[in-house]
Amino acid sequence: MNASTQQTGVALADVVQVLEDLYPPATAQSWDRVGLVAGDPEQQVRRVLLAVDPTLDVVAEAVRTGADLVVTHHPLLLRGIHSVATTSAKGATVTELVVNDVALYCAHTNADVADPGVGQALAAACGLAATQALTLAEDQELGRVGELPTPVTLRALAERLADALPPTAGGVRVSGDPDALVQRVAVLGGAGDGEFAAVRRAGADVYVTSDLRHHPALEAREEARAAARAGRPATPYLVDAGHYASEWLWLPGLRELLLSRLDVEVEISSVRTDPWDLVVGARPDEDPTTDHPVEGDRP
């Protein structure tokens, strides 16, 4: 931070311009709501806080640390609101931002598709260099797919990824034979259980995404098992990296980009916005490939 910035900062309008050069709003999906959510284009920005989600704790951190602007991946107001009264969480968050003169800017699906962006950060954490789009959505590229330099076991891929992710209670879930070799990897930040068909079309050995629910995940695995019955590999295997964790990977690169283009301070939020605080009863090493005889009523 140099002296001039400390006094005058940069106009919010100029920060917005830099962000929209990086993440053009026209590249967002039609259902998405990106851009400036709170703030006045003429207000001054001296310090920026980056986070995955615009939670009350993140806003409190911004106020406490003197940030003038919060940039998040997830929109605060994806669904329109009809009140900013503090009786709802959305209203309390908006009120907290406005009364403290903290602006909020969201780059969501437009950041997913950017180069560099969320998809590429996740691909890099998996060890992928050159990648292609996994599929298209509304004419925008969605997800990445590429080849590892050499095959690795599914377990090794998951462990490499876990090392790159921020810590979470739940960690990284894996479906498939941990010792199978994988090389062609598809990745999609955020909730990915609607894109299994694209993953199969891409011929991926493994699909790294998050928020996989029981039914879509199990159906995808069943398709893989049906393929295995016909002599083909039982792929794609699945890796659920966690929604917060997989998208957090985008923040360090964003920090570098902003520092290089604007005379402002930029920090990554220390708030973990993953909702899960604790896990009990997990058998992380359980071997699922063996059928356990039922004794009494319990497997």
Add this chain to the structure above:
Amino acid sequence: MNASTQQTGVALADVVQVLEDLYPPATAQSWDRVGLVAGDPEQQVRRVLLAVDPTLDVVAEAVRTGADLVVTHHPLLLRGIHSVATTSAKGATVTELVVNDVALYCAHTNADVADPGVGQALAAACGLAATQALTLAEDQELGRVGELPTPVTLRALAERLADALPPTAGGVRVSGDPDALVQRVAVLGGAGDGEFAAVRRAGADVYVTSDLRHHPALEAREEARAAARAGRPATPYLVDAGHYASEWLWLPGLRELLLSRLDVEVEISSVRTDPWDLVVGARPDEDPTTDHPVEGDRP
């Protein structure tokens, strides 16, 4: 098993009649697809296999163990199919059932609402005795809510539940202060992230369900935190027990019911149909309530 059954068995039509007395099809939701999925009412049933999901492995177990009928919670054909060719997993499963003369019967949302049923099995595993309906869906009761005899910590509740559940790689995820006391508990088997409003209306301290995705879970927690800013407790806390695991709890009771009403053998499948085989990188004891200073780019 007596001698006569071993030779002749019970007509499938009679087994279906017992199941439909327990789980009347008219109590299923309109979008659901329950009842007999494969089989001929006149075929004989000597051995029944119970499972959460009708996977290829479950059908293989039925064939291997000589079961004539598989009863599952999840429908095989919730979405209609247009082919039973073995080129799809659904087609391969149907073909495997039909060529091996194994019938399939599904009791889904009608089993959720039955007394006893899926909701009550989950409530019992949480330590709840008397419960009421959490909400109504199409005039059917959905979920349960009740009070523990004495308050327990959120962590203790999760651990008690984990002890009752079948083993899974991921275990039980918890959102909220592990040391907070809870007494009023809402439960809903299966995917529960559409019912937060009902949980709040019911005044529950904690909501036990599964398949909670990032956005709905985080928004529910934010509403709780906004309430806490106004001096009320930051509830409901969340417990995600796993979709497979939470619904598996229904099977032992079903086994007892069938054995008491029909002269057939009944076994619970030894196949774990939870899609997750492995977890890496989890920090189950991570304390999320402390903000960690950012050092470099990683929290």
Add this chain to the structure above:
Amino acid sequence: MNASTQQTGVALADVVQVLEDLYPPATAQSWDRVGLVAGDPEQQVRRVLLAVDPTLDVVAEAVRTGADLVVTHHPLLLRGIHSVATTSAKGATVTELVVNDVALYCAHTNADVADPGVGQALAAACGLAATQALTLAEDQELGRVGELPTPVTLRALAERLADALPPTAGGVRVSGDPDALVQRVAVLGGAGDGEFAAVRRAGADVYVTSDLRHHPALEAREEARAAARAGRPATPYLVDAGHYASEWLWLPGLRELLLSRLDVEVEISSVRTDPWDLVVGARPDEDPTTDHPVEGDRP
């Protein structure tokens, strides 16, 4: 205003309670958005400003006059918003309210149907005493219909109403023979051109409402003229009192109600939120019942 109020005021939550007793939110239409739009239930209210619309000028008046709460008939956020940045009028209005600690409360279709409420204020301005509901919408009464003590000419009714309304550039528009006698009067505050069928069913001689567009108004008049060809009266005649003006009539009564129930100051906004500033070229006395021969190209 007594001394204690000047210092401490009334909690916003208590003012909201009084407003919701007068105008229960459950009586609003399902598409409507009523209630507290900005503010914290715990903040103190000493002065309330009443207006038809929550415009930027009304908020500025509130700030200038020290009002803590604005109560309006029209919702600020009927359509949900995704941003409160000051780059849109809605965002600028929300921001202005929040940064100045001015709360906003809207009572719209729930105020229309209240007793006393918007519909009754308009009926009273027309000279109607006892009235009945004009029709039902979602099981709520909508509009009023009643009989004048004695028949008056259409022109006299319009002039009486104009005297009661706040001044506007456009005044009151009348369709029908000004000298025809009317006695049965239907009224509906706000935009009324969707309720002609109800007005005909009610047997009204004249329909007093606002925002009547060319096509519905002309079609309603044509139905009346077709009736006249069959020997029945060419009714209902139409009176368009102006949207702002007809709903403004509710404010004085609301002021009295609040003063009687709460120890706060209450003023009616001096801002005319009717959008029209000027009218030119009107021929208010033009006699439309005579066909003017075309001379050249102009009637």
Add this chain to the structure above:
Amino acid sequence: MNASTQQTGVALADVVQVLEDLYPPATAQSWDRVGLVAGDPEQQVRRVLLAVDPTLDVVAEAVRTGADLVVTHHPLLLRGIHSVATTSAKGATVTELVVNDVALYCAHTNADVADPGVGQALAAACGLAATQALTLAEDQELGRVGELPTPVTLRALAERLADALPPTAGGVRVSGDPDALVQRVAVLGGAGDGEFAAVRRAGADVYVTSDLRHHPALEAREEARAAARAGRPATPYLVDAGHYASEWLWLPGLRELLLSRLDVEVEISSVRTDPWDLVVGARPDEDPTTDHPVEGDRP
């Protein structure tokens, strides 16, 4: 009128051909219903009556003056009818046309976009020469926008327009500072309150259209006022010229076109189909820019 026409006239099919050359049906919007509404292509046409709306009075004028064909801008049967019994206004109008052998032809959105057409007639009345399309709807041009030779005050523009329009009870409504200078003018005949976004994109100082309702007009003005707070002009101003009056401007030009192409008589209807007969209580010169202190309850 020459002697031969008086006796034999022109086949309706030929008149239709001329009209469809001027206003190709394929240029109408998909929801519109244009073309021949009543009549037999082989019947003879000697006299044509032009009007904005096909009302019962217009049809009576056609019968009284011996017109064989009425050409209107507004469709009689935009919504389909299921009966022509005289118990409805639409049925009575159709019956009156058919029993009197009077044909009806409507050119609506295809006349709006024609060159010359409704949009251009309104632009000319505002003093615009060269214009461009305001926007596109279903790939057809909609509305016009252009620059006056020199800036004029908003009031002067409205007065010029009022002089060109046929007389109506309500005249021309204006929203904005009457003394502000305007040069770039957008025009749209008929109901225009769905096109404010296009008007802003076009950078118009003023928008001349009709049937503007309270909410859209006020929201458009609020957007302009929010812009003014950021130092930009509070435009677009609004001019509501009246639906009937603004579209009547098309008739004289149509009369000339038909006379030049067909050997028939053509007259413009003397019936004013604007529904409004009288205005009372208007304050046309009211100055809205001053806040009037509330004295008692009335502004």
Add this chain to the structure above:
Amino acid sequence: MNASTQQTGVALADVVQVLEDLYPPATAQSWDRVGLVAGDPEQQVRRVLLAVDPTLDVVAEAVRTGADLVVTHHPLLLRGIHSVATTSAKGATVTELVVNDVALYCAHTNADVADPGVGQALAAACGLAATQALTLAEDQELGRVGELPTPVTLRALAERLADALPPTAGGVRVSGDPDALVQRVAVLGGAGDGEFAAVRRAGADVYVTSDLRHHPALEAREEARAAARAGRPATPYLVDAGHYASEWLWLPGLRELLLSRLDVEVEISSVRTDPWDLVVGARPDEDPTTDHPVEGDRP
């Protein structure tokens, strides 16, 4: 016809009143369009023509025979029309009615459900006395079902029905074993292939209706054959009596009703409005129950 009627007739409004007493419009389905389609309530009616369909030939017959009113079962304008120009068949029909002062009244689904009505006329032609509703549609009874006094062969039922029907080129089509005995008969005038489920629920041996298309008819027969495989009868059999013919049966009873209530002449149209003029290549006695060996390519 007495002397007074010949001169003055009955007001159309009075005829309409009698028809609406017989067939209350409120008992029609919501999608239907019944009632007066053309005419003036004050015109005089001396002669009424009854027909199934309001075709051009039927209107021409009305004109030729001096009928003032045509009453049909099928609506002329079920889909709304936007023009009565003679360039379309609907427009030509409306024009022909209006210029000849012939009124048109349609009683469709309200006549289907009346007692007596279309459904009962068809039931009577099948030999049924007491019947019940086959099903409900929008709370109105739809179709009839009842028992013949004694069982008859399917062929005999079809022949009895054919004797009662007006002559058509195509006759009565039968699906099922001609020698099978039937007693419980469901009937539905008009197009019946959406009601097979109701027919099965009613336990009918045979379903008499019309306009049965290949796919629904074949699927219904397949369900019957699947039932036969399980030892139940292969019912319901199907009888397609023809749409025009099956509904024509209502006309004689209607004629009697009108003659008994109104002092007018009433005749049944001599126009056969069934669209089919000729049948070639039919093998009416073909025995379908034998599989014919393929010789060359033809069965």
Add this chain to the structure above:
Amino acid sequence: MNASTQQTGVALADVVQVLEDLYPPATAQSWDRVGLVAGDPEQQVRRVLLAVDPTLDVVAEAVRTGADLVVTHHPLLLRGIHSVATTSAKGATVTELVVNDVALYCAHTNADVADPGVGQALAAACGLAATQALTLAEDQELGRVGELPTPVTLRALAERLADALPPTAGGVRVSGDPDALVQRVAVLGGAGDGEFAAVRRAGADVYVTSDLRHHPALEAREEARAAARAGRPATPYLVDAGHYASEWLWLPGLRELLLSRLDVEVEISSVRTDPWDLVVGARPDEDPTTDHPVEGDRP
């Protein structure tokens, strides 16, 4: 059948490849469901049975005659199924196929548009040589239209077609003057009453299709009669050739194609899947063009 085939056959996957070369699945309509409905790609095919519909009798014939594959025009599972239990006809058919190792393949709208295909087989049976597409549906050609070498009477055309069709109880229905000359013929296999507008646009004298219902057929004839009133011919005439019969024409050509490309036996099913077994009361030679005076109540 040669010796090698009898022992080893052809892999189902290879037969499917040949069928998909002939009838690419991508040329089917989006709502259609074509391709392999039952079977395993690796199973061996020695004998193929061809039929219009996959009925229980057709499957029984396949089992009885040792066919390994049934190829039909109509899909078995156009609507998705949720059960293959034998309690429904669809379930019984699927079960019968699977337990007997009989595969099923359907080529429907992709066979309609193929060259050669269903449309061309029907055109050839009418005597048409070169034809063009009647219209487009989802960018695929639908139906054919062409000119006969010389005009023939409508009756002669119908008789020629009837000679080519497989025998049915109902034969070929004709609407129009049997002695009128026709030359331009439109054909569409299957249910054709949605394409009258295309037939008129194509200028066809006659439309050969099937499953024509009363209302669309009569409305099409009325349009033709309205045209006749204006001096144009009363065309198109209609020929309903029967749904089963008109599509059966495709099977012989398909048999030749398969025999020429695959070393398998191919037979056409001897089962007539037209649902109609018997016709009574037909007056095939009835002359509809004469109005019969009503005597008593019967025409």
